[in-house]
Amino acid sequence: MVRPRNQPGESTAKRLGSILKSARDIMRKDKGLSGELDRLPTLTWLLFLKFLDDSERVAEEEARLTNKTYKQLVIFPYRWRDWAAAESAITGPELIAFINQEETVGPNGAKGLGLLTYLRRLQSDTGEGREDVIANVFRGVINRMESGYLLREVVEKLNGVHFDSSDDVHTLSHLYESMLREMRDAAGDSGEFYTPRPVVQFMVAAVNPRLGETVLDPAAGTGGFLVESFQHLAQQAQTVQQRRVLQERSIFGQEAKPLPYMLLQMNLLLHGLDYPSIAYGNSLNRKLTEIGDRDRVDVILTNPPFGGEEEASIRHNFPPDLQTSETALLFLQVIMRRLRRKSSSHGAGRAAVVVPDGILSQEGVAARVRERLVRDLNLRYVVKLPRGVFEPYTKSSTSILFFDTDATTDKVWFYEVPMREDVKAYSLTNPFRFEEMLPVLEWMDLPVDGEQSWTVDLASLAESGYSLVQQNPRLASGLHFPQPTHSFAEVKSRLQSLSNRLKVDEENWKLMEPELNGWPRATVDDLLQQVKRQEVLLDDAEYRVLAMSWYAKGLRVKHIKRGDEIKAEKLYRVEIGDFVYNRLFAWKGSFAEVTEDVAGCFVSGEFPTFQTIDDRVQPGYLWAYFAQPKLWDFIESLSTGTTSTSRLRLKEARFVRFRVPVPPRDVQDAVARLWQSSLETEREIRALGKVQANIAPGVLERMVPWPEESSK
Numbered sequence: 001m002v003r004p005r006n007q008p009g010e011s012t013a014k015r016l017g018s019i020l021k022s023a024r025d026i027m028r029k030d031k032g033l034s035g036e037l038d039r040l041p042t043l044t045w046l047l048f049l050k051f052l053d054d055s056e057r058v059a060e061e062e063a064r065l066t067n068k069t070y071k072q073l074v075i076f077p078y079r080w081r082d083w084a085a086a087e088s089a090i091t092g093p094e095l096i097a098f099i100n101q102e103e104t105v106g107p108n109g110a111k112g113l114g115l116l117t118y119l120r121r122l123q124s125d126t127g128e129g130r131e132d133v134i135a136n137v138f139r140g141v142i143n144r145m146e147s148g149y150l151l152r153e154v155v156e157k158l159n160g161v162h163f164d165s166s167d168d169v170h171t172l173s174h175l176y177e178s179m180l181r182e183m184r185d186a187a188g189d190s191g192e193f194y195t196p197r198p199v200v201q202f203m204v205a206a207v208n209p210r211l212g213e214t215v216l217d218p219a220a221g222t223g224g225f226l227v228e229s230f231q232h233l234a235q236q237a238q239t240v241q242q243r244r245v246l247q248e249r250s251i252f253g254q255e256a257k258p259l260p261y262m263l264l265q266m267n268l269l270l271h272g273l274d275y276p277s278i279a280y281g282n283s284l285n286r287k288l289t290e291i292g293d294r295d296r297v298d299v300i301l302t303n304p305p306f307g308g309e310e311e312a313s314i315r316h317n318f319p320p321d322l323q324t325s326e327t328a329l330l331f332l333q334v335i336m337r338r339l340r341r342k343s344s345s346h347g348a349g350r351a352a353v354v355v356p357d358g359i360l361s362q363e364g365v366a367a368r369v370r371e372r373l374v375r376d377l378n379l380r381y382v383v384k385l386p387r388g389v390f391e392p393y394t395k396s397s398t399s400i401l402f403f404d405t406d407a408t409t410d411k412v413w414f415y416e417v418p419m420r421e422d423v424k425a426y427s428l429t430n431p432f433r434f435e436e437m438l439p440v441l442e443w444m445d446l447p448v449d450g451e452q453s454w455t456v457d458l459a460s461l462a463e464s465g466y467s468l469v470q471q472n473p474r475l476a477s478g479l480h481f482p483q484p485t486h487s488f489a490e491v492k493s494r495l496q497s498l499s500n501r502l503k504v505d506e507e508n509w510k511l512m513e514p515e516l517n518g519w520p521r522a523t524v525d526d527l528l529q530q531v532k533r534q535e536v537l538l539d540d541a542e543y544r545v546l547a548m549s550w551y552a553k554g555l556r557v558k559h560i561k562r563g564d565e566i567k568a569e570k571l572y573r574v575e576i577g578d579f580v581y582n583r584l585f586a587w588k589g590s591f592a593e594v595t596e597d598v599a600g601c602f603v604s605g606e607f608p609t610f611q612t613i614d615d616r617v618q619p620g621y622l623w624a625y626f627a628q629p630k631l632w633d634f635i636e637s638l639s640t641g642t643t644s645t646s647r648l649r650l651k652e653a654r655f656v657r658f659r660v661p662v663p664p665r666d667v668q669d670a671v672a673r674l675w676q677s678s679l680e681t682e683r684e685i686r687a688l689g690k691v692q693a694n695i696a697p698g699v700l701e702r703m704v705p706w707p708e709e710s711s712k
Contacts, residue, residue, distance in 0.1 A: 032146035053080035054163035095148035136280040140258020173270040198434035211236040213298035218283035220253035223264040254279040303354035304331035348406035358599030360468035364541040370466040374409040519661035528610035533573040537563035544601040571602040586650035587636035591626040593619035620672030
């Protein structure tokens with residue numbers, strides 16, 4: 001078959017870009033594909049089969065030239081060349097039947113297994129061959145295209161991609177990364193398998209894997225860390241033997257979800273890893289005590305999932321005092337266990353792990369895991385990323401832990417990465433950049449105290465319950481002028497600055513106010529769903545229990561108690577982004593979004609907790625809406641109980657009938673930012689002792705429309 005290559009004056013990138021765009025445009029016509037989350041995985045498994053067939057062609061030719069026998073992984077009629085590239089290839093309903101059905105008539109006219117069924121049943125003699133990889137890739141694949149004619153058009157386009165061409169593979173690897181980013185953007189909250197590229201680049205550069213070392217990502221997602229590590233190591237491979245080490249004994253991973261597993265395999269193949277060693281399954285699905293020396297690796301780079309609710313069978317793989325449903329804490333234990341111990345023949349194992357800030361200060365199991373981390377390993381750095389690096393996909397504030405097995409911890413360096421000066425918030429159009437992490441890399445070469453960096457010794461960590469949320473001592477007072485003494489002139493100047501900030505908030509609100517009329521409304525139960533995360537309390541563990549201040553000042557820790565002291569109480573854990581209110585004092589504005597400083601703490605049954613159902617509304621906006629004094633009388637009228645207002649309660653059944661204005665997300669974000677700005681300004685003024693009560697609610701007094709009577 002004659003294979004068309006680039007036309008005169010046409011670049012490989014232009015040709016392949018045109019092929020992929022045309023294929024995706026065709027897919028948009030198919031009724032079975034509802035969006036990018038359907039189109040891109042479909043394109044991926046088709047490309048995977050084309051890649052596989054081109055690779056087998058090359059292997060067959062090499063075997064023929066050396067008079068060797070090559071055993072095909074995929075046999076007739078299931079090879080791409082048989083059903084996709086043949087001149088008399090099937091189309092229409094016959095093509096859909098051949099792919100989808102368990103048994104069907106193939107392109108050769110013989111009855112047999114359908115394509116996807118055949119691929120899922122592939123199996124090697126050892127159970128660890130490439131056949132098993134293919135079977136795992138296609139175990140979660142479902143062909144969602146309904147039109148066999150459109151699918152034939154897509155296949156014809158993809159026949160123009162040549163994986164036996166190094167130019168095509170190199171170019172397609174970059175195009176594929178762009179497609180993964182698009183998929184992340186389309187996924188929203190489902191995009192947990194993507195870590196921003198600048199964060200990945202920084203972590204790999206900081207850990208600096210060396211050729212001959214083993215690199216593992218136990219929660220590999222689409223392979224960002226493994227691809228970056230492979231490229232980092234490839235620069236060190238100069239000889240045939242070194243390239244063999246790179247290909248066969250360097251990169252390892254594991255992924256539990258079928259879709260990212262498929263995307264990961266394709267990502268690694270396109271970037272030059274011929275035989276990816278990626279296990280399919282949950283890295284937590286193994287007893288911690290069964291992980292031995294042969295399972296240990298030199299380097300671990302990962303961003304494990306967090307905020308999960310692991311089932312009992314998973315939790316029981318961990319020691320009784322370290323069992324939790326929080327996925328990130330379980331992964332952290334596995335990572336600590338899988339790092340290679342330092343010996344005369346091996347250097348120390350080292351890791352860089354992205355974690356949510358919530359688990360860095362929680363009590364109970366989280367505190368015990370942190371204690372083991374600093375007592376058993378050497379926690380070198382805690383690098384706090386700017387808020388919003390992962391937005392708009394998650395609001396969670398995150399840090400990166402760098403630790404190794406070189407020694408045990410005597411002190412920990414903390415570095416707080418500032419937000420870039422030219423942005424107020426990161427977004428798709430104004431993303432976080434790798435250049436923002438360059439000062440951190442330079443600092444790591446020779447850590448010193450600075451404006452963004454400081455140390456905490458082991459004794460101080462122990463006193464704080466091994467909390468890894470440590471405040472910069474230069475900002476310990478919450479004030480932003482030089483420490484430790486302040487003249488009267490400095491205080492006066494700062495108060496004037498804060499007063500000016502409040503005026504700016506007022507002016508910003510005036511600009512926003514015309515947009516507030518005519519918002520469509522939705523009931524709370526259309527926007528939120530109630531959650532109750534009840535846990536078994538351990539007798540000797542300590543738990544932070546929250547209260548809520550009046551006048552919308554948010555949640556705060558009321559007390560810290562042992563499990564045996566509060567075991568009879570029904571307590572529920574809250575997480576970042578939850579929306580909470582106090583039944584007893586809803587009529588005085590006791591609503592709040594759960595922020596990072598109180599995530600993982602507990603509330604009583606008097607604090608109904610909700611999560612957003614979709615992205616139509618954000619909790620920060622709801623906090624600003626329900627906290628307004630103009631609503632308090634109306635909320636009181638919906639509350640039930642005794643005539644004493646101290647016993648009135650706003651029951652969930654009435655709360656969820658509220659009809660809330662739902663503006664566009666950009667307006668909600670602006671309202672939430674304005675609300676937070678006023679609250680932060682008030683807190684700083686309070687720190688100076690120069691505040692009158694309720695300044696924050698006053699700033700946004702005119703923020704929301706009056707409620708409708710139909711809310712009753």
